Amino acid sequence: MNLTGELSEVKNYINGKFVPITIGRNGQSSMDVISPIDGSVISTLPLSTYNDVDKAVQAAKNAFTNWSAMTLKDRVQIFFRYRTLLEKHMDELTKLVQLENGKTYGEAKAEVEKSMELCEFAVSMPQIVVNEVQEVSKGVECRIERKPLGVVASITPFNFPNMVPHWTMPNALVLGNTMVMKPSEVVPLSTVRMAELLKEAGLPDGVFNLVNGGKEVVEAICDHPDIKAVSFVGSTKVAKIVYKRATSTLKRCVALGGAKNHLLVFPDANPEMTASNVVASMSGCAGQRCMAASVMVGVDNIQHIIDRMVEDAKSLIPGENLGSVISAAAKERIEDYIAEAEKDGAKILLDGRNTTVEGKEGGFYVGATIIDYVTTDMSVAREEIFGPVISIIRAKDLDEAIEIENGSNYGNAAAVFTQSGGLAKQVMERASAGMIGVNIGVPVPREPFSFGGWNESKFGVGDITGRSSIEFWTQNKKTTTKWNPEAQTNWMS
Ligand code: NAD
Numbered sequence: 415m416n417l418t419g420e421l422s423e424v425k426n427y428i429n430g431k432f433v434p435i436t437i438g439r440n441g442q443s444s445m446d447v448i449s450p451i452d453g454s455v456i457s458t459l460p461l462s463t464y465n466d467v468d469k470a471v472q473a474a475k476n477a478f479t480n481w482s483a484m485t486l487k488d489r490v491q492i493f494f495r496y497r498t499l500l501e502k503h504m505d506e507l508t509k510l511v512q513l514e515n516g517k518t519y520g521e522a523k524a525e526v527e528k529s530m531e532l533c534e535f536a537v538s539m540p541q542i543v544v545n546e547v548q549e550v551s552k553g554v555e556c557r558i559e560r561k562p563l564g565v566v567a568s569i570t571p572f573n574f575p576n577m578v579p580h581w582t583m584p585n586a587l588v589l590g591n592t593m594v595m596k597p598s599e600v601v602p603l604s605t606v607r608m609a610e611l612l613k614e615a616g617l618p619d620g621v622f623n624l625v626n627g628g629k630e631v632v633e634a635i636c637d638h639p640d641i642k643a644v645s646f647v648g649s650t651k652v653a654k655i656v657y658k659r660a661t662s663t664l665k666r667c668v669a670l671g672g673a674k675n676h677l678l679v680f681p682d683a684n685p686e687m688t689a690s691n692v693v694a695s696m697s698g699c700a701g702q703r704c705m706a707a708s709v710m711v712g713v714d715n716i717q718h719i720i721d722r723m724v725e726d727a728k729s730l731i732p733g734e735n736l737g738s739v740i741s742a743a744a745k746e747r748i749e750d751y752i753a754e755a756e757k758d759g760a761k762i763l764l765d766g767r768n769t770t771v772e773g774k775e776g777g778f779y780v781g782a783t784i785i786d787y788v789t790t791d792m793s794v795a796r797e798e799i800f801g802p803v804i805s806i807i808r809a810k811d812l813d814e815a816i817e818i819e820n821g822s823n824y825g826n827a828a829a830v831f832t833q834s835g836g837l838a839k840q841v842m843e844r845a846s847a848g849m850i851g852v853n854i855g856v857p858v859p860r861e862p863f864s865f866g867g868w869n870e871s872k873f874g875v876g877d878i879t880g881r882s883s884i885e886f887w888t889q890n891k892k893t894t895t896k897w898n899p900e901a902q903t904n905w906m907s
Contacts, residue, residue: 417456417457417603420432420606420610421457421510421603421606421607422457423457423458424447424457424458424459424460424602424603424606424626425460425626426460426462426466426469426470426623426624426625426626427606427609427622427623427624428466428469428470428473428620428623428624428625429473429476429477429619429620429623430613430618430619430620431619432606433469434460435460435461435462435463435466435626435627436462436463436465436466436469442461443460443461444458444459444460444461445458445459445461445599446458446459447459447514447599447600447601447602447603448600448741449513449514449516449777450515450516450738450739450740450741450777450778451512451513451516451738451774451777452774452775452776452777453742453776453777453778454776456513456514456603457602457603459599459602459626459627460626460627461599461626461627461628461630462625462626462627462630462631463627463630463631463634464630464634464637464638466625466627466631466634467594467625467631467634467635467638468634468638470594470623470624470625471565471594471638471640471641472640473619473620473623474565474592474593474594474620474621474623475564475565475592475640476620477592477618477619477620477621478562478564478565478591478592480618481587481590481592481618481621482561482562482590482591482592484590486539486540486543486588486589486590487540489587489588489590490536490537490539490540490588491616492612492615492616492617493533493536493537493584493587493588493615494537495614495615495616496533496584496611496612496615496617497530497533497534497537499611499614499615500526500529500530500533500611501530503607503611504523504526504527506607507526507576507604507607508522508523508525508526509522510575510576510603510604510607511525511526511575511576511601511604512737513603514575514600514601514602514603514604515572515573515574515575515601515737515740516700516737516738516739516740516777516778517699517700517702517737517738518734518735518736518737521698521699521737522576525574525575525576525577526576526577528577528580529576529577529579529580531860531861532577532580532581532584532585532861532879533580533584534861535584535585535861535862535879535880536584536585536587536588537584537588538862539585539588539589539884542862542881542884543560543589543884543888545557545558545559545560546558550894552898553896553897553898554894554895554896555894555895555896556892556893556894557892557893557894557895558890558891558892559890559891559893560589560884560888560889560890560891561590561888561889561890561891562589562590562591562887562888562889563591563642563643563666563887563888563889564591564592564640564642565591565592565593565594565640565641565642566586566591566592566593566594566641566642566643566644566645566887567593567594567595567596567635567641567643567644567645568582568583568586568593568594568595568596568644568645568646569595569596569632569635569644569645569646569647569648569656570582570595570596570597570598570605570647570648571598571647571648571649572598572600572601572702572740573699573702573703573704573740573800575597575598575601575603575604575605576604576608578647579595579597579604579605579608580608581645581647581865581878581879581883582595582645582878582883583595583608583622585879585883585884585887586645586883586887587617587621587622589884589887589888590888591642591643591887592620592621592622592623593621593622593623594623594624594625594635594641595622595623595624595625596624596625596626596627596631596632596635597624597626598648599626599627599628600740600741602626605624606624609622609624632646632652632656633659635660636656636659636660636662636663636665637659637663639663641665642665642666643665643666643667643886643887644656644660644665644666644667644669645667645668645669645878645886646660646667646668646669646670647669647670647878648670648671648672649671649672649798650671650672650798650823650824650870650871651671651672652671653669653670653671653672653872653873654669654671654870654873656669657669657873657874666874666886667873667874668866668872668873668874668875668876668877668878668886669872669873669874670704670866670867670871670872670878671824671867671870671871671872671873672704672798672800672824672826672870672871673704673705673706673708673798673824673826673827673867673871674708674709674796674797674798674822674823674824674826675695675705675706675707675708675709675824675826675827675828675829675847676707676708676709676710676711676818676819676822676828676829676845676847677692677695677707677709677710677711677828677829677830677831677851677855678711678713678812678815678816678819678828678829678830678831678841678845679692679710679711679712679713679716679719679830679831679832680713680714680716680812680830680831680832680834680837681713681714681715681716682832682833682834683716683719683831683832683833683853684831684833684853685718685719685722686722687831687853688719688722688831688853689719689722689723689725689726690726691831691853691854691855692707692710692719692723692804692831692855693723693726693727693730693782694855694856695707695829695855695856696708696710696782696802696803696804697727697730697736697782697802698856699737700736700737700738700739700780700801700802701739701799701800701801701802701803702739702740702744702800702801703856704826704867704871705826705827705849705856705857705858706800706856707804707829707855707856708798708799708803708804708805709788709795709804709805709806709807709818709822710804710805710806710807711806711807711809711815711818711819712806712807712808712809713809713810713811713812713814713815714809714810714811720763720784720786720806723784723804724763724764724784727764727782727784728764728782730781730782730802732766732769732771732779732780732781733771733772733774733777733779736779736781736782736802738777738778738779739778739779739780739800739801739802740778741778742778744778744800744801745778745779745780745801747799747800747801748780748799748800748801748803749767749768749780751793751794751797751799751801751803752765752766752767752783752785752794752803753767754792754793754794755785755788755792755793755794755805756785758789758792759787759789760785760786760787760788760789760792760794760805761785761786761787762783762784762785762786763784763785763786764781764782764783764784765781765783766780766781766782766783766801766802766803767780767781767783769781780801780802780803781802782802782803783801783802783803783804784803784804784806785803785804785805785806786806787806787808788805788806788807789807790807790818790821792805795807796822796823798824812837812840812841816840816841816844816845819845819846819847820844820845820846822846822869823869823870824847824867824869824870824871825846825847825848825867825868825869825870825871825872826847826848826849826867826868826871826872827847827848827849827850827851827856827857827867828841828845828846828847828849828850828851829850829851829852829853829854829855829857830842830845830850830851830852830853831853832853838852838853846868846869847867847868847869847871848866848867848868848871848872848877849865849866849867859880861879861880862880862881863880864876864877864878864879864880864881864882864883865877865878865879865880866878866879866882
């Protein structure tokens with residue numbers, strides 16, 4: 415793709431305009447944006463500072479007065495148009511995700527389609543967010559109305575450049591907030607197009623703003639006194655930092671972190687369906703999904719399923735139906751994990767190390783990797799690898815399998831593969847994870863069901879999407895009225 419206009423040099427988007435950063439400090443003020451497909455430099459990104467965040471917050475604060483005064487129904491009209499624009503530009507947006515993130519065309523398209531679904535939920539808010547009113551005493555009414563918070567912020571990771579920004583932006587804005595978003599510095603291009611399309615859909619200036627950069631921008635967001643709520647999606651290490659820092663300045667915060675998802679496979683599982691689901695879960699988006707299968711707990715004798723998995727995984731061709739990982743550092747980290755497991759005595763059934771793609775030698779590719787006879791003390795059993803790698807741990811029975819799953823610090827997703835309803839029910843009840851799949855390898859709840867994990871996969875109350883997000887992006891105003899003097903009642907009567 416030949417990048418032109420705002421994409422060839424990313425700028426901040428503040429008050430409806432693309433603006434350069436305020437160079438407020440010495441040292442580096444920009445960085446290269448690299449396509450993981452072939453390692454080429456595709457754009458440059460400004461490294462903003464507190465001053466830039468402050469400008470965006472002021473714009474969002476100014477825009478809040480008029481935006482929040484509009485009716486919910488009027489705000490929603492803009493998102494009907496925006497959703498249509500996503501559909502109209504589907505191919506272009508898909509290729510942009512591919513270019514900056516490295517996933518396959520099909521995976522990138524599915525991401526943009528999911529963004530459309532998220533907008534569909536946002537435009538349904540007038541049917542869902544209905545205020546409450548009751549005559550609580552003769553002539554006295556109590557009402558509860560949902561009100562926006564003000565200026566809110568959203569910080570996003572690299573692995574879903576289009577979808578994760580849509581987890582937060584449509585709902586927060588439709589509910590009357592204005593927003594400052596900080597996309598991942600590694601994949602800033604999709605959000606630039608998002609800003610342009612929002613403007614085309616009629617979003618007033620200042621309602622949505624983008625500030626690009628790294629850690630310094632995140633810290634400024636956490637510290638800024640005029641930001642009321644912070645939503646974060648990324649690794650657990652940073653989720654903890656952000657949650658602590660944002661709440662220490664008394665902001666509302668929900669911070670989604672990393673994952674180590676366990677799939678429990680029983681011998682009675684349908685072999686073909688299970689093998690293809692497990693392989694698709696561990697390798698989709700090159701394993702860079704917080705919902706990816708990372709550990710398979712094989713209960714009793716499931717060798718026939720493992721054999722099928724290896725055959726299925728052999729059909730994954732890097733650069734064709736298996737995308738790249740995000741960076742040279744990610745490739746090295748993933749390969750180090752595989753090497754360590756091998757050194758510790760695990761058996762590598764399929765080895766994706768040292769993969770190159772002809773014609774894209776500068777790209778960052780790891781082939782599908784299956785590691786068997788992993789034990790719970792190994793780092794590949796405990797830590798998030800975030801690559802197309804699955805570790806198989808053998809367990810003797812359900813209790814041992816559950817104990818292994820429960821032993822993880824994380825708790826995003828867990829799944830069970832079996833044809834027994836009783837076994838499935840036990841896993842549904844006893845797995846310590848926020849999202850559970852039965853014969854489903856990537857159990858992402860679709861709208862209007864909400865998305866969010868447990869344990870160290872999420873900090874804060876509530877989930878990030880669906881109905882749960884309505885609570886997060888609003889506050890209740892409780893009003894008690896008495897317009898009937900004849901009622902002669904003290905309201906407490
Ligand atoms: P990351 O934590 O490195 O970065 C996320 C955001 O935090 C980026 O915008 C980045 O600029 C910023 N950041 C990075 N280091 C920081 C620091 N020290 N202080 C303040 N801000 C900092 O995550 P990533 O590598 O972009 O994304 C991959 C991670 O995100 C994986 O761990 C994955 O599991 C997780 N993830 C989780 C979910 C979920 O729903 N739980 C969804 C998607 C991704």
